[in-house]
Amino acid sequence: MKLVGISGAMAGDKTSIAVNDVLVAAQQIDLSIKTELIDLREYEIDFAIGAPLADYNNDTINVVKKMLNADFLVFGTPIYQASISGALKNLFDLLPENAFKYKVTGIVATGWSNKHFLVPEYQLKPILSYFKGLIPTGNVYIHNDAFNDNSEEIIDRSISDRIQKLANEMIYLQKGIQNR
Numbered sequence: 425m426k427l428v429g430i431s432g433a434m435a436g437d438k439t440s441i442a443v444n445d446v447l448v449a450a451q452q453i454d455l456s457i458k459t460e461l462i463d464l465r466e467y468e469i470d471f472a473i474g475a476p477l478a479d480y481n482n483d484t485i486n487v488v489k490k491m492l493n494a495d496f497l498v499f500g501t502p503i504y505q506a507s508i509s510g511a512l513k514n515l516f517d518l519l520p521e522n523a524f525k526y527k528v529t530g531i532v533a534t535g536w537s538n539k540h541f542l543v544p545e546y547q548l549k550p551i552l553s554y555f556k557g558l559i560p561t562g563n564v565y566i567h568n569d570a571f572n573d574n575s576e577e578i579i580d581r582s583i584s585d586r587i588q589k590l591a592n593e594m595i596y597l598q599k600g601i602q603n604r
């Protein structure tokens with residue numbers, strides 16, 4: 425099984441680190457799982473204009489194909505203006521309607537306010553559902569204080585536990601889908 429992580433942040437490292445932590449946790453649970461981190465800072469993704477995929481640049485085509493070829497995915501977004509990042513929304517706008525059918529789609533989000541912990545629930549979950557993704561019950565909201573200021577690693581043990589549980593649930597659900 426291949427698990428692809430998408431980090432929808434174009435600025436800092438926190439979202440990418442959190443998504444990568446889910447990938448690492450998944451591999452520790454099941455060594456046979458292949459993982460790939462797609463950090464959107466490393467790609468030049470075109471703006472979605474409703475054109476066929478072949479009309480976009482190579483980065484856009486490659487990233488969309490990696491998402492469509494993944495068995496399951498975990499999405500990370502920084503909270504921007506009480507919503508998901510524009511970069512991540514633009515990526516979704518490039519996808520076909522059944523993009524996540526039979527795929528578990530996990531969620532992690534980073535933010536500087538704990539008041540926005542429900543933003544992924546109300547804004548990202550409906551998008552993943554629209555694409556027919558199966559969303560785990562446990563998502564992970566990470567306040568900036570959970571990160572070490574210098575190394576940016578996650579130092580809050582309760583967050584690392586939640587990441588571990590998310591990876592566990594995602595694998596459990598995805599295996600259920602594969603064996604259906």
Ligand SMILES: Cc1cc2nc3c(=O)[nH]c(=O)nc-3n(C[C@H](O)[C@H](O)[C@H](O)COP(=O)(O)O)c2cc1C
Nearest residue numbers: 433436437438439502503504505506534535536537
């Ligand atoms: C333009 C902008 C808007 C933001 N809006 C919010 C917000 O509404 N709520 C919140 O909790 N954090 C907000 N933040 C903080 C980021 O979500 C937070 O710093 C996050 O950890 C950044 O992730 P990154 O290091 O991956 O870029 C905002 C940051 C920026 C730059």
